[in-house]
Amino acid sequence: MDSKYAQRPQRVRLPQIHIGTPPELLHGLKLIIPVLLFLVSFSPPLKRCLLHLKNRRFYKINEINRFNLVISLTDLCMSLSSLYLDAFYACAKAGHFTQAANLIHITQSALSQRIAKLEDELGTTLFVRLSSGIKLTPAGEELLRYCKSREALERDCLGKIRGNHNKQLQGVIRIGGFSSIMRSAVLPALTPLLKKNPHLKLQMLSKEMDELPTLLRRGEIDYMIHYNEWVKDDIETRLLGNERNICVERSGYRGPEVFLDHDENDQTTAKYLKMIKSKKSYERRYLDDVYGLIDGVKNGIGRAIVPEHLIQSERKIRIVDDKNVLHFPVIMHFYKQPYYTELHTHIIQHLELGVPKILGTN
Known part of the structure; x- marks a missing residue:
């Protein structure tokens, strides 16, 4: 792009939108979003303005007729930096800034700056700083689940694009449950899947009942096996027997x-x-x-x-x-996702088929 245009973003005229019926709104958004993306990339003042609007909550359009849309202008215009997300993900996994900095090969100062900028963009705190390390806040736990979903979807997508000729699944199965079910039923149910896909990794944890929900919430496991149904809007459950x-x-x-x-x-x-x-x-x-x-x-x-x-x-x-x-x-629990990977589908199928047979309740 020629630099003379990049220096004068204020001359770009935004098309006017008449917010009426939902089709008109969607058409208007299609016109304005590319322009806003351009302006934000070259205009720090506009970015600060949009962040200010975000903090003042002036940007939401709620429940437009039958579409029930909730549109965030800043979400449409700006995506989270991969550098910031990678820094956050490393911190969440390591539990300490120093170890996280070593994982992604940057200085601790640079890591702290990335986390601070990410928290500033999101307008919330992601970590609680403790003498023993760092602990995720509820917002941090939510972002960690997003990072894990993003990682799984990226792996799934790249496998399809590159053409996995052997049709083998890749990724990590992180599952936790109570001791009487993990070794005796969950592992045998997943064994055919693991044998067929040698690149699959498995992390199984046997814990007491009261410990399992915390592990799922913190993202330390992706699937939880429990006696009691954990009823939450963002949790899906499957009865295995x-x-x-x-x-x-x-x-x-x-x-x-x-x-x-x-x-x-x-x-x-x-x-x-x-x-x-x-x-x-x-x-x-x-x-x-x-x-x-x-x-x-x-x-x-x-x-x-x-x-x-x-x-x-x-x-x-x-x-x-x-x-x-x-x-x-x-009962198996996992967080709802807008899109599920092929690996997730196979995990559910093998557990729903294998566990009831072992328990004698199929």
């Missing part, structure tokens, strides 16, 4: 009334005894996870309420009462 929990003991057990739980907050035994209306007093022992409970039962140190599918091949264990079953739903 029901886990059947039964009371078991070692064959020939004659010990005291002792039940094994994960920890003192584990309410599984209490729920089971309430369901069968038992009022007997009992002692508790804690063995961390479900596999610890099974080992404890086999060693004869107490009874436990465990998923039926985990003890079917255990010869040393017997079912105390096969008529009373405590059911827990197995």
